[in-house]
Amino acid sequence: RVAKTARTMSPLEQAEDFYQRGVSAAKRHQLQDSLTYWQQALRVQPEHIQARKQLILALIAPNRSLANGLFAEGLVLHDPLDLRKWYARALLPVAGVAEAAAILKGQDISVAQDAEYIALQAGLWQQAGDYALARQAYFNLLQEFPAKGLYVFGLAVAQDQLAEQEKAVESYQRALSSDLSTDLKSYSRIRIDALAQNRGAGY
Secondary structure (H helix, E strand, O other): OOOOOOOOHHHHHHHHHHHHHHHHHHHOHHHHHHHHHHHHHHHHHHOOOHHHHHHHHHOOOHHHHHHHHHHHHHHHOOOHHHHHHHHHHHHHHHHOOOHHHHHOOOOOOOOOHHHHHHHHHHHHHHHOOOHHHHHHHHHHHHHHOOOOHHHHHHHHHHHHHOHHHHHHHHHHHHHHHOOOOHHHHHHHHHHHHHHHHHOOOOO
C-alpha cells in the first residue's frame, strides 16, 4: 500500500484559495470573514491584486485610512498607473470628485504613455472645477486624437467655463462635426447660440 502525500500549495495557490473563500463569504454577507480571508491572501502573496482590490472596496467607506494604506502598498507591487486609475474610479462615488482627482495628480504622464489616464484626469478635473487643468489635458489628448469628439467637447466646456468665448465657440462647432453623441451635440448648439449672444459661461 502506497501512502499518499498531500501536495503543498504554492504561495500563489494559497492566496487564490483564501481569495476565493473571501468571495464566497462575501456572497453569504459574512463581511468580517471575507475581510479575514482577503487579508490572509495578502499575507501569503502581497501581489494578489484581486484580494487587494476587494479589501480596498470593502474598507473604502468605513476605514478610508486603511484603504489608502492598502492602495499605497499596492503602488510598489503593481502597475502604479493602472492602480491609480482604478482607485480614482473606486473613490469617486464614495469620497467625491476632489479626492478622486487628487489620486491622479502629480504624475508626469504623457498621452502616448497612457491616454486613458489623461482622459480620466481631464474628466475629473472638469467635474472638480479645475478648468485650466482640464483644458490643458484635453488639448494634449487632441494632439494625439484630433477626431475624438468627446475630447473636443471637453475642451469646449473648459474654454467656456474659463470665459474664452471665441475659442469655446470654435471648439463646440468642431464637436458638431465629430463622433459626439446626439445629446452633447444638442448642448453644443445651445452653447454656440448662447455665446453668440454673449450670455456668458454655461452650466
